[in-house]
Amino acid sequence: MKIYHNFSEFKKLNNAVATIGTFDGVHYGHQKIIKRLFELAKSNGGESVILTFFPHPRMIIDPENQDLKMINTIHEKAKILEELGVDHLIITPFTRDFSNLSPEEYIKNILVDTIGIKHLIVGYDHRFGKDRKGGLKELEDLSEVLEYKIEEIPEQDIDDVAVSSTKIRKALLNGEVALAANYLGYNFSLSGRVIKGDKIGRTIGFPTANLFVEETYKLIPSDGIYAVTVRMEEGFFKGMAYIGQRPTINGMTRNIEVNIFDFNKEIYGQDITMTFLEFLRHDVKFTGLEALKEQLQKDKEDTLAYFNKM
Known part of the structure; x- marks a missing residue:
């Protein structure tokens, strides 16, 4: 073309x-x-x-x-x-x-x-x-x-x-990524550059890559946890993504993060693509990092269970 x-x-x-x-x-x-x-x-x-x-x-x-x-x-x-x-x-x-x-x-x-x-x-x-x-x-x-x-x-x-594009936008803004995929004929994705975060995730065993999406006009799905795949230079990986303001640590900005399964390399500055497959849960505030860690472990189990059903 x-x-x-x-x-x-x-x-x-x-x-x-x-x-x-x-x-x-x-x-x-x-x-x-x-x-x-x-x-x-x-x-x-x-x-x-x-x-x-x-x-x-x-x-x-x-x-x-x-x-x-x-x-x-x-x-x-x-x-x-x-x-x-x-x-x-x-x-x-x-x-x-x-x-x-x-x-x-x-x-x-x-x-x-x-x-x-x-x-x-x-x-x-x-x-x-x-x-x-x-x-x-x-x-x-x-x-x-x-x-x-x-x-x-x-x-x-x-x-x-x-x-219609309006229907698809509404589905994504409601976190209904599977419904959006049915309308689109393919899974919705976000691409961006990995930037440095505050590294709190790695202190509780769930390190994340923080994604910066340059195009301000690009739609970002509803806050919550999602089962995703991640495509990058090192290959193709499964993972769980988080979108939200991190209320448990009183976050002030909306973050896009992904915990990439079976992967522990530094990828700062690299462009990656996250493809959204399933909405797992809404963003909530926990009593502390230990409670958040317990929930993230359950989220990972739910994500793996989703992939095992595919």
């Missing part, structure tokens, strides 16, 4: 079969659209193109609202789309100037003159252009004169999948 970070890098295609969207999560509903994209590209001898945006349009249009968190970082999204088999991915910077394009300018200048669309697939609720005034009608009105075909994925077809 070829990736372009602005339109100036992209060379107009002779037969582009394209779709447009933020595709956060690249979930089953998105995959239904992408499957149709591949079908059309193959039957028409064209090349598949996905046009997506970064930052997310809402981050630009409503910058004061920091509540929107994304299921995927832009790098995670690109990797998933590459694995699906997309030919071209255009990650265009979403700016106010871009958002102010009229629907007609957007269709002619971007879709036709820059990308070279011959077929365009959109979801039933796709909107574009200044004040989101553009939609299927505007696309159909210009399709004959600009010589492209437009296909809408009906609401019924997408709703049959019963999936």
